[in-house]
Amino acid sequence: MGSPDVIVVGGGVAGIAAAVSLALAGASVHLVEARRRLGGRATSFVDAPTGEVLDNCQHVALGCCTRYRRLLDLLGATDALRWHATQYWVEAADGDRERVSRIRPGVLPAPLHFAGSFAAAGFLTLEEKLAIAAGIRELAATSRGQWEDRTFAAWLDAAAQPEGARRKFWEPVIVSACNAWPDRVSASPAIKVFQEGLLASRDAAMMGVPRVPLVRLYEEVPALLGATGGRVLLGHAATSIQPRLVTMADGSTVRAGRVICALPLEKAVVAVRDERGEVDRGLTLLASRQTFSPIVGVHLDFDRPVMEIPHAVLVGAATQWVFGHEGDGRRLHAVVSGAAGWVEWSQEQIVEQVVADLAARFPRSMRGATCTRARVVKERRATFEATPSFERARRVAARWEQAVSLAGDYTDTDWPATMEGATISGFEAARRLGGRIR
Ligand SMILES: Cc1cc2nc3c(=O)[nH]c(=O)nc-3n(C[C@H](O)[C@H](O)[C@H](O)COP(=O)(O)OP(=O)(O)OC[C@H]3O[C@@H](n4cnc5c(N)ncnc54)[C@H](O)[C@@H]3O)c2cc1C
Structure with a gap:
């Protein structure tokens, strides 16, 4: 690797936002990512049995996520989300009668x-x-x-x-x-x-649901960085991050004008050091206050269409949201947030619960329908919990000087753990470097 203006370590949404905005400002940027693909927690994987590209979990943006939408514009992915103005709240059916309440902006x-x-x-x-x-x-x-x-x-x-x-x-x-x-x-x-x-x-609560696997949203990143002499380095894990020096897992080191750490908090607290090798006290405070909350996502295929509406909040059910795959009522993705009670269940128990919740709400279409494939994705450490103690620590830590510029959804963005928060943090980290590049 040559010596770029900036190294961004961590290729999740925060790192991508920082890297792309710096490249568009003319900096040469190396974006270093441990995994073989970009996107971090908002990405896709190849489902081994079918070879299909699936998202680790359905991700949704709201109309009010203006910085995330700006990032999609920069990535040439503006049209990658389908926007829905109506929310469908579905109660348990009354006999065969489905009970769907449509919440949407009126006059x-x-x-x-x-x-x-x-x-x-x-x-x-x-x-x-x-x-x-x-x-x-x-x-x-x-x-x-x-x-x-x-x-x-x-x-x-x-x-x-x-x-x-x-x-x-x-x-x-x-x-x-x-x-x-x-x-x-x-x-x-x-x-x-x-x-x-x-x-x-009126538009703030619109729901933006990706029409393509999440990983495809980041396809333009290599070209955007390449335009100013930068690059994306996949499969490269950093072990130590200092203000102008990054040490990789193979022991090699890379120097840069500036460094941004866009790792998740629990990794950042281990890797980030100042020039004298001291730990970052803001990160230490935050990591000591961090608790995690799991999310369970379930990909389901049925042998026939079972849900006509594009998505649904399942009122009174254990399963919280269900999304139809691009208007095809046969392919659904169920999401359970705050899923501490679910993560110890087996795949079979989880699928059984989701199918039962669907059957109670869509009895006519579910009757006789067979689930032909199910894939459960448990993210045990999906996001931090924005507890009062963690929120306080975010404010305090943000006031302390940082040797390495930090980006990540956990920083003081005023948002819970979201793609919008991650994007804000990335843009902000890039803005802070601004004139200080080289
Ligand atoms: C299941 C699930 C569902 C979610 N649903 C939504 C949703 O609907 N809407 C929404 O807005 N948000 C949602 N979120 C939250 C959102 O995904 C995150 O808040 C956001 O993606 C965090 O981005 P980040 O860049 O801060 O962190 P990360 O995505 O964690 O990025 C950090 C990156 O650093 C990399 N890395 C780690 N260690 C190293 C190393 N040593 N060297 C180099 N790279 C390293 C990681 O591989 C990763 O790519 C969801 C999250 C999960 C897990």
């Missing part, structure tokens, strides 16, 4: 754009709707900073939300957006999800 301007379809939704009682409407009004005016030290469950208590409203509405939204349950997650990021994802504008 009223934001923040009232969901009022019409929400009022008509069948999955909530009138009492629950009134409580949620009052809660949302209160939440819109809440200052997030005041709630950082308390959980979202505490906020729900303070807002007197009844049990049914929590179970059927607040929990599905927060657990899938933050990958943490209300009694664990700080109220601050949870409130942000509602303020920015639901209420800010």
Whole structure:
């Protein structure tokens, strides 16, 4: 390897965002990734039995994820997401009658754009709707900073939300957006999800679902870096990261004008050192506060179409969300976030639970349908939990000087662990280097 202007270590969304924005600013960048493909936790794998490229888990962006959408523009992948304005909330069927509530923006301007379809939704009682409407009004005016030290469950208590409203509405939204349950997650990021994802504008809650395997979103990265003399180095693990020096697993070293560490926190805390070989105290603080939350994804093929709608929140089910594969109701992907209760189950138990949840909600189409293939992906350390303790540490650590510029979803982005947070951190790390390249 030659000596580039910048080395970015870690080829997940954060590293890609940093590398691409620096290359577009004219820097030569080496993007070093331990695995054989880009994307980190937001990527794909080859399913050995079929040779098919599958995503490790369905990833969804919201309309309010403006920096992630900007990154897709830079990667020439703007059209790679299909945007859905309607959300489908599906209760257990009444006999053979499916019960689907469609939540979508109506004629009223934001923040009232969901009022019409929400009022008509069948999955909530009138009492629950009134409580949620009052809660949302209160939440819109809440200052997030005041709630950082308390959980979202505490906020729900303070807002007197009844049990049914929590179970059927607040929990599905927060657990899938933050990958943490209300009694664990700080109220601050949870409130942000509602303020920015639901209420800010008509388009903010639109759901962007990739039409192609995630790994294809990053196909342009080598060309973008190559244009300024940089490159992507796959299958290269770094063991030590210092301000101008990266040591690789084979013992070789590479020098650069600047270095960005875009590793996950638990790897960054081990690898990052200042010029004197001292550990980064911000990373040490954060790593000591980090807890993980698992996500389980299930790829399912049926012998016939079983779900007509493009995606569904399964109200009152253990399985939280189901996505249809590009309008083909035969291929589904189920997602369970905050899945601590699921990860010890066998593949068979997991598939059985998901199929039972589908059968209870889509009885006519599921009757007689056979699941021809199932692939379960358990991500035990899917994301950090944005607990009050971790959120506090993110703010504190961000104020301390860093010898190596840090990027990653865990940095102080104000977002829970998301592609948007990862992108913000990458852009910000690149911006910080700015004039300091060489
Ligand atoms: C199952 C699952 C579902 C999710 N769903 C969503 C969703 O729907 N929407 C959403 O916005 N977010 C979702 N997320 C969260 C999102 O994927 C992450 O927040 C984001 O991708 C993190 O990006 P990152 O670049 O910070 O970290 P990572 O993706 O972890 O990237 C770090 C990179 O560093 C590499 N690396 C590690 N060690 C070394 C080394 N020694 N040398 C070189 N490279 C190394 C890793 O291989 C990896 O590529 C989901 C995550 C999971 C796991």
